[in-house]
Amino acid sequence: MTYEQAKKVLRENGQEQLLAFWSELDEAGRARLLQGVEKLDFSVLENFNHPQNLSGTGSRLAPVKGLTADEIDLRAEEFKKIGDEALKNGEIAGLLLAGGQGTRLGAEGPKGAYNMGVTRDLSIFACQMNNILNDLQSSGARPLLLVMTSEKNDGETRKFWAANDYFGYPAERVKFFVQNAAPCVDENGKILLEEKDAPATSPNGNGGWFASLKKSGLYEILKREGARWLNVYAVDNVLQRPFDPVFIGATIASGKACGAKCVRKCDPHEKVGVLCEKDGKISVIEYYELTEEMANARAADGTLEYSYGVILNYLFSLKRLEETEKEKIPVHIVKKKIPYISGAGEKREPEKENGYKFETLAVDLISFMGSALPYEVRREKEFAPVKNATGADSVETARALLEKNGVKL
Ligand code: UTP
DSSP: OOHHHHHHHHHHTTOGGGGTTGGGOOHHHHHHHHHHHHHOOGGGGHHHHSOOOOSOTTOOEEOOOOBOHHHHHHHHHHHHHHHHHHHHTTOEEEEEEOOOOOTTTTOSSOGGGOBOOSSSOOBHHHHHHHHHHHHTTTTOOOOOEEEEEOTTTHHHHHHHHHHTGGGGSOGGGEEEEEOOEEEOEETTSOBOEEETTEEOEEEOOTTTHHHHHHHHTHHHHHHHTTOOEEEEEESSBTTOOTTOHHHHHHHHHHTOSEEEEEEEOSSTTOSSOEEEEETTEEEEEOGGGSOHHHHHOBOTTSOBSSOEEEEEEEEEEHHHHHHTTTSOOOOEEEEEOOOEEOTTSOEEOOSSOOEEEEEOOGGGGGGGSSOOEEEEOOHHHHOOBOOBSSSTTBHHHHHHHHHHTTOOO
16 A cells, blocks of 8 residues: 555545654654555444444343253263264364453463463463363364464464464364454544554454454365364353363254353353343343343242353354354444554553444354354353453462362462
């Protein structure tokens, strides 16, 4: 892109402030800025000017019935057989969402590289890979494992996996791709500069994985290999069990387009998204979208009606995903602290939120799937999120759960 082209596209989008320091930049800086402008996705700005109503207000909500952990235990063998068969036939691939910034954890480097060990090194990636190797023992399969990183952590993530010998997985079965980025804007919708020669951008949220995967070219490989299902999971749960043959088998046997691992909510106000029916479609809604009455509603057996809390471990039918490609996943506008270059050319690290990031969420995909199986897992066995440095959902709580599951720290 030339300077003239950049100027034109920026003028058309009302973002000429990005060229404010052009005259101060050397050749390399100018090239970097032009490249940054060329990569900007201006389409998300539309959401700033015309925000969508993304709350559940005004929607008709109803609880859904899922497979309980007890029901699963009774049919585990039957499901496992189906799951192992699908794994052996190469119908399953995995996708690890590792593009987040882990701001709440506040540690340097990729979140998955965080050391959960006390007497030895044990990263979050390693915890998850140990579970995977365990679950693949009976089928002997080595499904393609795609790792989605962000522009900010891609290099470090690749290095970490290589340095750790891919955690015992065949290196050629692990492929990395970078998720798309979205610009960050100030309170007036103007894109901020992160450096004089770089527009401020951030990963576009964990819902953008399908578009990013397609763009990376890896989707073609997946299809060529004959994959029919994609097990998408988050990095920040040290007890995460992707490629779990029982879950895979149960989802396939259900005839639904998607399976969602869930934990039963332990208290009506637990802050997890829950699966429910929203205007007749299976969807995930946030805890704050439930009225007090709904949050407290109980079924005849005493369990909460709205109780299937999602843990970001889904099995998606690729066929259905392709059909939904034309659907527009909602873009959420999130207020955040964004470091920026001031008009006077000084780098500022704001103490308060000063602008917005644009994010799509994986949970929003569920409503496009048409059908989904809520699949209950036992929380103490499969849900140990690492979100914060201390307190709830922290390194401490996750370490305690790892130990409870017999993992040596
Ligand atoms: P979170 O929503 O908890 O975000 O991610 P985060 O960035 O890790 O942490 P905070 O909010 O900054 O503290 C849930 C999962 O989605 C992935 C994360 O890596 C994690 O596995 N994710 C999140 C992405 O892959 N890309 C994103 O843009 C955001």
